[in-house]
Amino acid sequence: xxxxxxxxxxxxxFIACATAAPIExxxxxxxxxxQLFQKLSEGLRCLVCQNEAIAESNADLAKDLRRQVYNMIExxxxxxxxxxxxxxxxxxxxxxxPPFKPLTWLLWLxxxxxxxxxxxxxxxxxxxxxxxxxxxxxxxxxxERIKKLHxxxxxxxxxxxxxxx
Amino acid sequence: MSxxxxxxxxxxxxxxxxxxxxxxxxxxxxxxxxxxxSPLINKPVPKFTLPLLNQAGxxxxxxxxxxxxxxxxxxxxxxxxxxxxxxxxxxxxxxIRIIGFNYKxxxxxxxxxxxxxxxxxxxxxxxxxxxVAIDWGVYGAPxxxxxxxxxxxxxxxxxxxxxxDNLKALLKKMKALK
Numbered sequence: 001x002x003x004x005x006x007x008x009x010x011x012x013x014f015i016a017c018a019t020a021a022p023i024e025x026x027x028x029x030x031x032x033x034x035q036l037f038q039k040l041s042e043g044l045r046c047l048v049c050q051n052e053a054i055a056e057s058n059a060d061l062a063k064d065l066r067r068q069v070y071n072m073i074e075x076x077x078x079x080x081x082x083x084x085x086x087x088x089x090x091x092x093x094x095x096x097x098p099p100f101k102p103l104t105w106l107l108w109l110x111x112x113x114x115x116x117x118x119x120x121x122x123x124x125x126x127x128x129x130x131x132x133x134x135x136x137x138x139x140x141x142x143x144e145r146i147k148k149l150h151x152x153x154x155x156x157x158x159x160x161x162x163x164x165x
Numbered sequence: 166m167s168x169x170x171x172x173x174x175x176x177x178x179x180x181x182x183x184x185x186x187x188x189x190x191x192x193x194x195x196x197x198x199x200x201x202x203s204p205l206i207n208k209p210v211p212k213f214t215l216p217l218l219n220q221a222g223x224x225x226x227x228x229x230x231x232x233x234x235x236x237x238x239x240x241x242x243x244x245x246x247x248x249x250x251x252x253x254x255x256x257x258x259x260x261i262r263i264i265g266f267n268y269k270x271x272x273x274x275x276x277x278x279x280x281x282x283x284x285x286x287x288x289x290x291x292x293x294x295x296x297v298a299i300d301w302g303v304y305g306a307p308x309x310x311x312x313x314x315x316x317x318x319x320x321x322x323x324x325x326x327x328x329x330d331n332l333k334a335l336l337k338k339m340k341a342l343k
Contacts, residue, residue, distance in 0.1 A: 047201055047304035050199075087204070088205075089299060
């Protein structure tokens with residue numbers, strides 16, 4: 001009974017996994033074409049299910065776009081030509097790696113800029129602390145005075161003890 | 166330099182930074198990531214020739230010239246298309262020229278759908294495979310393109326025309342063309 005359940009569960013899981021990845025067969029002229037197809041379909045965004053690449057999406061549109069990419073590769077189009085084709089129709093958003101241009105400068109440089117700014121901020125604080133000694137730190141004169149007071153007190157207490165005897 | 170001024174700034178710097186960041190993120194929340202701006206706005210409609218649904222002959226990009234036209238992408242399997250259909254009919258009754266773009270649909274299903282719900286379209290062009298839809302940058306249904314007299318795409322509604330915001334924006338763009 002238990003064994004049956006486990007086999008059933010495993011069969012179910014296997015089927016679930018098998019259907020998760022899109023199944024299609026494209027025949028490529030060459031190994032190079034196949035690799036280009038892999039590369040492109042992993043770098044193009046499916047616009048229906050937006051955080052999936054068209055390589056992994058089961059959406060109808062992703063299927064159509066994969067077919068289109070395949071056809072263009074077989075026609076001998078280059079990687080850049082195919083990307084440009086998609087961008088013309090769907091905008092930069094279709095690329096998972098947006099191009100570097102004035103509109104995306106902040107996107108690309110922002111993290112670095114933020115890092116540099118926060119480094120300046122932190123270094124500034126550290127430097128300020130080093131320049132200005134903390135309030136509870138004592139100057140050499142003060143230390144000297146404490147030492148003096150301390151020895152004075154020691155001697156007086158010794159005096160008192162000897163007097164007592 | 167006075168000693169108090171920089172220390173006040175330094176004390177409030179994290180708060181200022183937080184407020185700026187919160188404002189930016191808050192603005193981000195008001196945007197809808199589903200709406201991908203089309204790069205085809207203010208560009209000529211892509212070249213195409215497609216068959217018609219209820220009649221012989223074909224329809225091409227040249228047939229869009231000379232009129233202000235709405236190209237409404239729909240399919241019988243599309244739930245939101247059914248929801249917006251009453252609005253499409255209302256616009257058609259107002260004399261707006263609307264061309265239906267039947268997207269990845271079966272001809273029999275599409276015909277039955279129009280028979281049942283009414284046909285507001287001047288003509289219905291059929292893109293069975295979705296190949297021409299890719300050229301139009303379509304990524305779902307419904308979508309509605311506003312094409313001017315020169316065959317240039319002026320605006321695109323992604324989603325339902327029954328949504329008052331979508332409709333208002335579209336009508337405003339149409340008015341500007343007249």
